[in-house]
Amino acid sequence: MTEPLLSVRDLTVQFPTRRGLLTAVDRLSFDLAPGEVLGLVGESGAGKSMTGSAIIGLLEPPGRIAGGEIRLKGERIDNLPAEAMRRIRGRRIGMIFQDPLTSLNPLIRIGDQLVETIVTHTDRTPWEAKLHAASLLEAVGIPAARARIDSYPHEFSGGMRQRVVIALALAADPELIIADEPTTALDVSVQAQIIAVLKDLCRDKGTAVILITHDMGVIAETADRVAVLYAGRLAEIGPVADVISRPHHPYTRGLMGSIPSLDGGRDRLEQIPGSMPRLSHIPPGCAFNPRCLQAFARCVAERPPAYRADASEAACFLLDPAMSPAEAAR
Amino acid sequence: MTIDRNAPPLLRVEDLARVFDVSKPWLARMIEREPRRFVKAVDGVSFSIAKGETFALVGESGSGKSTIARMVVGLIRPTRGRILFDNVDIADPGRTADVARLRRRFQMIFQDPFASLNPRFRVDAIIAEPLTAFGLMSDRAEIEARVADLLKLVRLDPADGRKYPHEFSGGQRQRIAIARALAANPEFIVCDEPTSALDVSVQAQVLNLMRDLQDEFGLTYLLITHNLAVVRHMADDVGVLYLGRLAEVAPTEELFARPRHPYTRMLLDAVPDLRPGGRPRRAITGEIPNPIDPPPGCTFHPRCPLADDRCRREAPGYTRDGGARVACHAVEEGRTETAPPAAFALA
Numbered sequence: 201m202t203e204p205l206l207s208v209r210d211l212t213v214q215f216p217t218r219r220g221l222l223t224a225v226d227r228l229s230f231d232l233a234p235g236e237v238l239g240l241v242g243e244s245g246a247g248k249s250m251t252g253s254a255i256i257g258l259l260e261p262p263g264r265i266a267g268g269e270i271r272l273k274g275e276r277i278d279n280l281p282a283e284a285m286r287r288i289r290g291r292r293i294g295m296i297f298q299d300p301l302t303s304l305n306p307l308i309r310i311g312d313q314l315v316e317t318i319v320t321h322t323d324r325t326p327w328e329a330k331l332h333a334a335s336l337l338e339a340v341g342i343p344a345a346r347a348r349i350d351s352y353p354h355e356f357s358g359g360m361r362q363r364v365v366i367a368l369a370l371a372a373d374p375e376l377i378i379a380d381e382p383t384t385a386l387d388v389s390v391q392a393q394i395i396a397v398l399k400d401l402c403r404d405k406g407t408a409v410i411l412i413t414h415d416m417g418v419i420a421e422t423a424d425r426v427a428v429l430y431a432g433r434l435a436e437i438g439p440v441a442d443v444i445s446r447p448h449h450p451y452t453r454g455l456m457g458s459i460p461s462l463d464g465g466r467d468r469l470e471q472i473p474g475s476m477p478r479l480s481h482i483p484p485g486c487a488f489n490p491r492c493l494q495a496f497a498r499c500v501a502e503r504p505p506a507y508r509a510d511a512s513e514a515a516c517f518l519l520d521p522a523m524s525p526a527e528a529a530r
Numbered sequence: 531m532t533i534d535r536n537a538p539p540l541l542r543v544e545d546l547a548r549v550f551d552v553s554k555p556w557l558a559r560m561i562e563r564e565p566r567r568f569v570k571a572v573d574g575v576s577f578s579i580a581k582g583e584t585f586a587l588v589g590e591s592g593s594g595k596s597t598i599a600r601m602v603v604g605l606i607r608p609t610r611g612r613i614l615f616d617n618v619d620i621a622d623p624g625r626t627a628d629v630a631r632l633r634r635r636f637q638m639i640f641q642d643p644f645a646s647l648n649p650r651f652r653v654d655a656i657i658a659e660p661l662t663a664f665g666l667m668s669d670r671a672e673i674e675a676r677v678a679d680l681l682k683l684v685r686l687d688p689a690d691g692r693k694y695p696h697e698f699s700g701g702q703r704q705r706i707a708i709a710r711a712l713a714a715n716p717e718f719i720v721c722d723e724p725t726s727a728l729d730v731s732v733q734a735q736v737l738n739l740m741r742d743l744q745d746e747f748g749l750t751y752l753l754i755t756h757n758l759a760v761v762r763h764m765a766d767d768v769g770v771l772y773l774g775r776l777a778e779v780a781p782t783e784e785l786f787a788r789p790r791h792p793y794t795r796m797l798l799d800a801v802p803d804l805r806p807g808g809r810p811r812r813a814i815t816g817e818i819p820n821p822i823d824p825p826p827g828c829t830f831h832p833r834c835p836l837a838d839d840r841c842r843r844e845a846p847g848y849t850r851d852g853g854a855r856v857a858c859h860a861v862e863e864g865r866t867e868t869a870p871p872a873a874f875a876l877a
Contacts, residue, residue, distance in 0.1 A: 243729035244700075357817050387590035388756060390817055392800045414729065417802030444804055458734035460759035462786065462801055468741065469734035469763060475699045476729075 203274060204231035205375055205408050206255070210268035211278075213250050213259065213432075215479075222479040224250045226432040227268065229506075234375065237402070237409045239423035239440065241416060243476050247432035248412045252378045254278070255410070256293050257285040272376070291321040294369030294407075296398075298381035300361035303368075304353040310337075310364050311349035314371055321372035336367040340397050359390035366398055373405060380412045395422055416459055420444055428452050431477055431487035433503075438512025448514040451488045486516070494518060538617070539578035540718055540750050541602070546611035548572040548597050552822060569821045571597045573774040575611075579767070581717070584744070584751040586761040586782075588797070589771030592818055595754045598771075599722045602752060603638045604629070615718070634664045637711035641723035643703030647695040653706055654691030657681070660713040680709040684739060701732030705739065712743065722754045737763060758801050762786060770794050773821055773829040780854035790856045790866065792834045828859065836860040 213225035225247040232238050240248045253259045255270055257277070270278040277288060289295070297303040305313060314333035318324055324332060330349075337345035340363040353361055362382060369377050379398065383391040399422050402409050411423055419426050420440060427437040428449065436449040447453045457470030474491040477483060483490055489499040498517050507519035517523060553559060553566040572594040579585040587595045600606045602613055604620060613621045615636065620629045637660070640646040647656055654677045661667045661676060678688035684705040695703055704724060711719055724740070725733040737760065743749060753764055761768055762782065769779045770791065778791040789795045816833040819825055828846050831837040840859050848855045849862040860866050 243731060359817050387818070388758075388800045389590060389796060392802070393815075395802075415802070416730075417804055420804050421802050455731055456804075458731045459804065460734070460737070460757075460763045461804060462759050462762055462798065467763070468738050471734040471738055472731045473735075475701055475732055 202233065205234040205236075205273060206232040206410075207271040207274075208251075208255070208268070209271075211251065211254060211265065211270060212267035213247070213254050213263060214266040215263045217480075219480055223266075223482070224263065224432050224479060225254065228429070228432070228434050229268075230427055230434065230437055232376070232408050232410065235403075235406045235408055236425065237399070237411060237423045239419035239426035240410055240412045240429065241414060241419055241426060242429035243414060245431075245476055245479070246429040248414075248429050249380050250432075251429070252295075252380050252410060252412050256289055256295055256378055257282075258289075258295075287321075290317060290374070291372045292374050292376065294372070294374040294377040296362075296365050296369045296377060296379040296382045298384050300358065300365045300385070301353065303365050304361065306353050309350050309352055310356075314349075314364075314368060317368055317371040333367075333371070336371060337364070339401060340364070340367045340370075341393070342367075358386055359393060362386060362390075362394050363397060366394070366401070370401060370405070370407070374407060376408045376410070377402060378410045378412070381414070382411075383418060384413070384415070391418070398422075416444070416456070428455070431482050432479070433487055434506065434515060435488065436512055436514040436516075437506075438510070438514075442510060442512050446510065446512075448509040448512055448519060449488075449516045450492045450494055450518070452514070454491075498523075540581040540616060541752070542578040542612075542614040543598075543602070544576050544612045544614070546572055546575045546598065546601060546613065547609050548594075548601060548606065549609045567822055570774050570824075571821065572601070572608075575769075575771075575774075575776050577767075577769050577776065577779055579718075579750055579752060581750055582744070582748045583766040584753055584764050586753040586755060586765035586768045587771055588755055588758060588761055588768060590756060590818055592773070592821055593771040594774040595756075595771050596722055597774075599638070599720050599752065599754045603636060603720050604633065634660075634666075634714050635716050636718040636720065637714065637716040638720045638722065639704070639707050639711050639724050642727050643700055643707050644695075644727070646707050647703055649695055651694075652691065653681075653693055653695065653698075656695070656706060657691070657710045657713055660710060664714050666714060676713070677709075680713055683712065683743070684709045699732070700728050701735055704728060704732075704736050708736075708739065708743070712747075715747075717748070718750045718752070720752045720754070723756070724753070725760065726755065726757065733760075740764070758797060770797065773818065773824055775829065775857065776855075777830065777858070778854060778856045780852075780856075784853050788852075790851055790854055790861050791858050792836050792860065792866070793830050796833070828857075834860075836865055838865075 209229050211225055211228045215222045215224060228251060242248045254265055265278050269276055311333050315326060315329040318329035318332055319326055334346050334349055337349060342348055342360060342363055383394050386394060395418055413419060423440050426440050426443045428435045430451050436443060436452045443452060444456060447456055454472035458472060460469055472491055485500040485502055486504050489495040504515045504517045506513040506515045509519045548571050550569045550571055552569050575598060587598060589595045601608045608621050612619045615632055618628050618632060620632060657677045657680055658673050661673055667673050677691055681688045681691055686705055725736050728736060755761060765782045768782050768785050770777045772793050777793045789798050825832050827843045828841045831841040846857045846859045848857050851861060
């Protein structure tokens with residue numbers, strides 16, 4: 201395998217609170233190849249956004265990286281001083297947030313916001329930057345881009361605004377884009393357009409993407425691989441097709457079954473009993489064990505490591521090749 | 531449960547309309563010489579729901595679905611039209627006495643279970659509120675027993691009644707909201723995006739619970755949602771809203787098997803498929819226009835691949851086609867089949 205663009209090893213994010221230390225991300229590891237699209241899915245509180253913020257160095261205090269390391273092309277970026285991290289952010293790692301209205305400055309024309317980003321992070325002169333900004337807006341599908349470059353964010357609709365945000369994230373040709381729920385605030389009919397723009401542009405430029413979302417449909421059509429998070433830990437990671445059609449972790453299986461589909465009839469949905477534990481009450485052993493119908497003694501006693509299963513990896517003792525059949529039967 | 535299709539509908543909505551005044555303040559209008567401005571949030575919507583059925587209203591934001599829900603439960607008054615519940619017009623201001631009596635028979639479940647439960651009330655007080663508000667029970671022991679039953683009904687522990695809403699997860703809160711809605715034994719429940727604030731695995735629990743309760747008590751639902759997959763699992767009939775008007779009304783099976791209105795087709799095409807490499811998702815072109823200044827003729831024509839001159843001039847009436855009712859000139863003229871599917875693809 202070629203050297204990964206991004207390598208996350210045993211990443212742990214913690215929050216000190218009045219009730220004690222909460223672990224939002226717990227020893228999470230994954231690699232991202234150049235140009236690859238990795239989906240990060242999980243329910244709210246699973247730690248997906250926290251992982252994204254940790255990578256780009258925007259964890260809100262008192263949250264902090266308490267362990268592990270993040271490497272961008274082999275170079276550690278998790279312990280960089282703020283100034284060095286600021287140079288990486290925007291230039292080498294771009295970010296797209298859920299709500300396009302909050303990620304654009306409402307008082308500055310979108311063209312000026314783009315030019316500022318381009319001039320800060322590249323060698324372009326302001327004049328070249330302006331031309332580049334117009335071509336970026338064109339690339340993300342803003343009609344009459346040259347005329348609208350002097351518009352303010354409020355003059356755009358939600359979908360158009362998110363296109364501007366994508367243009368902004370791509371402005372300095374970063375190697376990696378972290379997109380945190382880029383389509384959640386948009387209507388279904390607009391979602392598809394935005395996903396298409398993001399996917400096509402990143403493929404053309406060879407930009408890798410970490411796509412954070414709770415929408416499996418978006419992952420299915422966009423990502424190469426998908427990582428399923430549960431209670432801050434990695435439950436399963438693997439190629440999209442495998443994770444969706446042949447999930448190995450009982451949680452992934454339950455999650456896939458509970459998604460209503462357009463092809464299904466009026467039948468009951470599969471449901472996982474209970475809900476995800478709060479960070480202050482994560483059960484010992486496997487975090488999923490209280491909701492798991494196949495849990496056995498070992499699941500309560502120790503935390504499962506990631507086991508290989510076909511092309512995927514899943515953290516579940518059921519996949520332990522050393523497990524005795526008798527234990528599995530219980 | 532078997533449904534008698536010939537039974538009189540429990541709820542019938544006729545030519546419902548609501549106009550909102552969105553004008554600037556008087557002085558600003560005078561200075562800028564601007565006319566008053568109005569939004570037709572809902573315009574000429576008619577549908578009916580038979581007892582024990584689920585009718586889903588789908589649409590994107592700004593399509594008027596929540597406005598309809600609010601008019602049906604009486605939170606806002608319609609500008610025009612009738613809402614007949616059990617043959618009594620509940621929008622008629624002259625019949626407030628009858629309406630007050632009827633109110634107890636319908637309830638509403640809101641989208642956000644974090645906002646719809648009073649954080650200062652204990653859960654048992656929240657659930658008991660309809661009982662005391664409608665004067666159904668006054669004996670404390672009786673109320674307590676009823677609340678315990680309701681909590682069990684929504685698969686919560688009766689002991690949970692002594693806790694406060696913040697001690698529960700989103701899914702559990704939505705169950706509490708459902709328990710409160712059921713307290714007064716309603717027949718009809720308006721559910722405004724009941725699961726869109728919830729995670730998928732929890733959404734499945736809540737949807738299943740709603741189905742079970744419907745079977746157990748013969749409830750009738752008006753389900754407001756933007757999620758077509760949820761509609762597929764829950765509804766008997768569907769109405770597709772676009773800019774305040776119903777584009778298409780059809781039985782669920784028919785709508786998904788053979789969507790007629792170009793907008794319905796687009797919506798279905800826009801839903802991502804879970805199977806990678808399965809049905810390709812076709813992006814819809816354009817976005818919903820500003821409802822203050824909607825396009826003339828059929829409001830969908832700027833985004834419609836089948837639009838012609840007549841669509842740009844004249845608003846379509848309804849055409850019956852099988853079990854469906856469609857507002858589209860192309861459907862009426864039989865122009866739909868000839869359109870190449872490529873017309874939907876995003877350039």
